[in-house]
Amino acid sequence: NKTVVFGYSKGHNQSHSEIQEDGTGYKTIAMKGDCRNPAFSPDGKSLYYTSDRTGIFNIYRRDLDSGKETQVTNVLGGAFVPAISVKNELAYATYTSSGYKIAFLRNPGSSQVPQTQIAAKELLLEGSKTGVSHGEPYEQQELTARIATQDVSKELAAPRPYRNIFTSLTIIPFVRFDNYNQRNSGVDMVKPGLYFTSGDVLEKLSLFGGAALNRKLERDLFLIFQYNDRLPILYQLGWEPSLQLELYNLTRKTGNSFELPPYTGLIGIEVTYNLFEFDASLTQKLFSENNNLRLTYTLSRYSADIGAFVNPNDGRVNPAFSNAYLVGNAFSATLKHDGLKPSTDREINPTGRSVFLRYSYELNKFNPNGDFDVVNSVLVPAYTNFNFQRIEGSWTEHVEFPFPKHTVTLSLHGGSIMGPSVDNFFDLYAGGFAGMRGYPFYALGGNTLARAQLAYRFPISTSLDFRFLQFYFKKLYFSFFGDYGNAWTGTAPAQPEWKKDAGFELRLEAFSFYAYPTRIFFSGAYGFDRFTKKFSGVDVTYGEEWRFYLGVLFGFDLNELVKRER
Secondary structure: OOOOEEOOOOOOOOOOOOEEEOOOOOEEEOOOOOEEEEEEOOOOOEEEEEEOOOOOOEEEEEEOOOOOEEEOOOOOOOEEEEEEOOOOEEEEEEEEOOEEEEEEEEOOOOOOOOHHHHHHHHHHHOOOOOOOOOOOOHHHHHHHHHHHOOOOOOOOOOOOOOOOOEOOOEEEEEEEEOOOOOOOOHHHHEEEEEEEEEEEOOOOEEEEEEEEEOOOOOEEEEEEEEEOOOOOOOOOOOOOOEEEEEEEEEEEEEEEEEEEOOEEEEEEEEEEEEEEEEEEEEEEEEOEEEEEEEEEEEEEEEEEEEOOEEOOOOOOEEOOEEEEEEEEEEEEEEEEEEEEOOOOOOOOOOOEEEEEEEEEEEEEEEOOOOOEEEEOOEEEEOOEEEEEEEEEEEEEEEEEOOOOOOEEEEEEEEEEEEOOOOOHHHOEEOEOOOOEOOOOHHHOEEOEEEEEEEEEEEEEEOOOOEEEOOEEEEEEEEEEEEEEEEEEOOOOOOHHHOEEEEEEEEEEEEEEOOOEEEEEEEEEEEEOOOEEEEEOOEEEEEOOOEEEEEEEEOOOOOHHHHOOOO
């Protein structure tokens, strides 16, 4: 005749058996770790629940009078949602090599049951309560389970903390055709490489990396390490953020020339641009599963490696040297709200709201022209400090029309570098696929940007349901859209100078090899406004032309991928 309120606190550092009065006449049981799925026994004397105190979710039983706790299951795939019958039978959900199953135990005791016995019963009885037959009646299955465990050793298998078990290293080769460097052509655009990945089977640790190299030795390297387990101190404070460490290194080569009087000709040199970046971030759910707060530190180093050349004035060889023209440190906080409604059309035709907001404080040493000062007979780069704050955000509403699967989307995107104007190297950009598609990415840049987009999307077919080779095609959607915006430094441009475009997009949702999402999009946009910008002393004209985009990815929207500082 007693009522117990079951509760838990992540990171609680008190004993399992502590019972506290909460001031309302109810009693709360304080637990370590993540505890869930409470269920009372029919006689009300015991409480069954799921806990991950050993690193894996298993089912425990607590005697409500004595406070004694007993581990009931000891499975590797996890045990969840216990249900107890009046005959003291336990049914629960468990995960096996073939997916989630219903497991059944008669007279569940403690975890001091050999693991092989539990596994044998689960394999033979997993479908007994759901009507899934394994070719023999339930009574025969139970008899078979008892026979299968007759020779099991009587030695008890005590529970022990989980140790990380990693999957085998998976290597995925690829060939990329990279035309980012406009000076490359032919075989130099071919860049073979590989991805490699491995992870803990419970996804507490993961490693993902890649490398690509072309004939000119231009390289693309990255390594991402993610830790999703409990971090010391933070976990004790009730926080469970995931830790992510990222390394990037990219190089691109080009040629250049300069004058060196009294020689009257031009001296050619090879220049290799080298980008190195290190990111360390913590990501935590904030208030609900829909909100993510990410705190990030970024170290950036951009350098131009100048090749050796012969000085025509004296015939000597000038050795190669490196000019680190940017050394940057950035601290940022990013808040993302994912209010998109769960549905089978979530990727191809979302409904709901998404919000993105980032604040960053940047400390940069910048030397774009390779200027040097002589200090104690040593050349020292002449850096200019650019320390500033930056804020950027977007708000997107996907509203469903009364017509089935027809939606209209309104997206607002803005950002600004606060304070005095800074070098255009740090600009925000409003063009490209993730912005105003009628103009190239670098066409619309400045210390401040503002953009609005209105789109209307509707289905062409929601049940293609045909297969070609390893691809299975599901849905096809079409949309119209229009953009209005600009980017600038200093005073905002007058309204006639703001840019406009309009276009269309086809979205084809498919799967490859029955498992991998394969989203294909084709988009075209026309920029209505013609204008000219000067780059390195050269006038470049944009607008009044069609621009087309084709992509094959896991998702359709790239907006979150390109919302980076540089």
